[in-house]
Amino acid sequence: LDNVSILFVPIFNVDGHERFGPYNRINQNGPEEMGWRTNALNLNLNRDFLKADTPEMQQWLKMYSKWLPDFFIDIHTTDGADYQYALTYDIEVFGNLDSGLTRWLNTIYEPRVTKSMNESGFLIFPYVQFRSWHDPRSGLQTGAAPPMISQGYAAIQNRPALLIETHMLKDYKTRVDATYSMIEYTLKVLNHQAGTLKTLINMADISTAAEGFRSQKFPVLLKTSQKDSTMIKFEGYNYKNVKSDLTGGDWFIYDNQKPLSMTLPFFNTTYPAVETYLPEAYIIPVEWKLIAERLKLHGVKIDQLTEPAEIKVKSYKFRDYEFKKAPYEGRQMVTTKYDDIEESRKFAKGSFIVLTDQRTARVIAAALEPASAGSFVEWGFFNQVFEQKEYSETYVMETMAREMMEKDPELRKEFEAKKNSDPDFAKSQWNMLNWFYSKTPYWDNRFNIYPIGKVYDKTAITFLRKISLPME
Template identity: 35%
Template sequence: MLAMPARLLLALIAVTPMTIHAKDTWTTPAEASAFRTTPSYAETQAFLRRLARAAPDTIRIETFGTTPEGRPMTVVIAARDGDLTPERARAAGKPIVLLQAGIHPGEIEGKDAGLMLLRDFARMNRLPHLLDHSVLVYIPVYSVDGHENSGPYFRINQNGPAEMGFRGQSQYLNLNRDYVKADAPETRAWLALWNTWRPDLLIDIHTTDGADYQYDLTWYAEDPHKLPPSVAAWQKAAYQEGAIPAYERLGHLAAPYLEFRDGRDITKGIGNFGSGPRFSTGYAAIRNRAGLLIETHMLKSYEVRVRAVYDVVRSVLDQVNKDPAALLKASREADSWAASLSAKPGATLPVTFKEDPTPKPFTLKGYAFTQTRSDISGDLWVRYDPATTKNYAIQSWNDLLPDVAAPLPAAWAIPAQWTNVIERLDAHGIPYTRTATAIRVSVDADQLSQPTWADKPFEGHHMLRDAAISTVKEEIELPAGTVIVRSDNADAVLSLNLLDARAPDSMLRWGYLNAIFEPKEYGEPRVVEALARKMIAEDPSLKTAFEARLESDPAFAASPRARLAFFFERSPWYTAQKVGAYPVLRLDDTTLKTLDATAPAKAGT
């Protein structure tokens, strides 16, 4: 008989159910059902509370928020030596790892793997040294209302469990698009938790959709261009050189996140899925922290997926445990890097990124597939054959390059009336002051024109897709109470992504400031008819421009409204309304020093 290959033997061990003895009172609900089902939130909490009672020195449970439907949001803290508070963790020099499951509740492996991991750490002595040198902050179910809205008909693409939670929370918001705009109560509770613990690493557990392939897990980390240098270096060493190879040695197959350029033909290569600050790892990046997205494979059995999460989280925590100082150093240097950015004259920071045009070769461990022209959709119907493994030599366009850069001023000034924006500063914990008296200063102001909006609502917002931006230097009066957000601190990158008009997840782009594009005063057509003739008489070049527009733009020529607007929008009756004037202003270092000297600010609230 031929010897079994080591990888296959390890894989069989990894997916073989543990023998469950009647006396084993620490069997998790998913294990007890042979992974056919996943427990309710009440059952999950009951298991965790029992574990905390049995191991009070290593496990503590807290409530950190309440969902819109009134359910408590639970977080579990696990550590050695009683280091179960942020103060104790920092005093002990232990990095803090935030592990979250169920932000999309149908993708719930992280919950069941977490119960097993905590059990094996705190009670079964299987992983006794897992948290010798770090502290785990674990959210078993992030979207609790979505988790409890479960049924058999969510996630049509997925192989179990028998019932799955709903992707949105109870207000139909996708929490993994809400990190910056922070609309949901759950997000605001999460941000408060983040600001309390200030974790060094965020791990977010999901289940993928898409093609079929051999990997039981894919993973994603933000491109180095999006990160502080110290965090980029730590992630490369910790994931590519440490945790992922260790995970594969446990019998698994893993790959970087597989975003296929053409879902009908996997041989056309993969690209970057375009994460940004609205996503978990993108948000961690603008908080100067490491992040790791885990995606189990939807078509593998639920047991395989749960055990894959168990082993990859174990491998990452082992990596942290080996050199906790390296992660702490990366975080510390990242904060210093962010705080120093604005000190450079003319400082800018990229806020959008584009695909590196030079691909890299990638071997995809997939399955044979066929493409059949469908008489239903009229498109290609792709079918995979999991019985036939096949490797494909393809190209990867996963790497990114900086694209649009935004200026990084000494500070931003926000007039007090823009409460929507200021409330988001509070939600994110961004420090600011308010001017105690009015003061006249020089500012850089952005004037926005030619706005275009998305065709349909997204996550409850009508998003601004794009606008032309021109910058002017102005002398203006900042009223008393104006909010001043400085950039000489660790929150500089976060602040810029919320406040700059160029940032794709800014408050402007999410539609919180759409009103600035709406003129409130209009001219009657009979009045503008006379105004147009007066303007032409005073400026003949205006007549030339008008006639050129008539010639080049048939839609304009056919619209009486547009033709009159051509003149009204060039008149002082329109410009006095300051349509498109972006209210977030930029202050340079000289102006900020003047403000500090002549109009001392008071702490913001």
């Protein structure tokens, strides 16, 4: 391996490793004892790559940004259904990685490693989900990994990655041997392809920072098409689905003494569910310093205003948002729709300028575009903008609402139309009076407004460059 240097992190989740015991993985076949999935804060590090809440991830990102390895391998043992494969794997070939690197994975890396593994006696297959849980005949599907997990994160850094998922029901020795072989054959490909891969990565970094990258729509959210599939051979086991007399639910019973080859529909074509033109820069108000600090962990270059500035920006106004009923990874996540807005905003001295003419433009978009899978908005970094902080007393608004309709007959028509079309609205005094309140000059004009601004005008960018310095 003359052309390969290895940066090896044997134990990432130290807390979980030290929580050692025989009962930590109910679905797993050995070893006698194993560690725990989460760290001491009960957070899963493999959901933290982009949001970077944990101290472990923050230190890992500093290391990653310093070294920027050309290929990343993450080693897991999976839960899920039963099948013949000792190991499944995931590589990002679904539109979230630079096209040149994607072609390299598809045409060079994957065929060579698959051939070597099969010849060594290990059946491998792409990491997939069944469209109906535990039922392979429902079809297989995969797609672009979000940047909260390792291989999806590497993709937005313009670096290919391999996720290894050994099958939890295979014995420990088989899992170790399969992992060892997969790493060995991967390193051999990397050794042979070192020059080509480094060239492709350099081209990807240059392309991402170039003006042409911003001149075409960028897919901030990719989804797997449920209309487009190919037939593929899948090596599973004979199984039956019985109705449980204990719970009344479906009980899938696999017979691993009866291998079964199935030809199944494979849904692995993605499409851009949301696209946007990336701006020349994002502006983060100084009070949202945490956002800038998190971006800096990812190797993003950031400047700060040396004086106040008023700039015309594009941004978003949120609507139809819904918070998850339970926290996830310690955060209250939110899904939201939004409308595009354009306005002049005043940004205080110290506000952060995130130019997109840098190789981390995909990282910036993943974090700051609300529609991105696992964006900072979705993770709840901006939840306070969804909170209405001022309200009107009902006895005040009852009088004012009548005065408003008296002055504006069209407002009365609008009110009656909303009552007729929205039964929940019509049943709530508070909602109706709050609606009138929203029509007054007293209404909070920052409510539901995304505080991050997007600058597209190049003249404005020139001005911002003159009055900013690199973030310390």
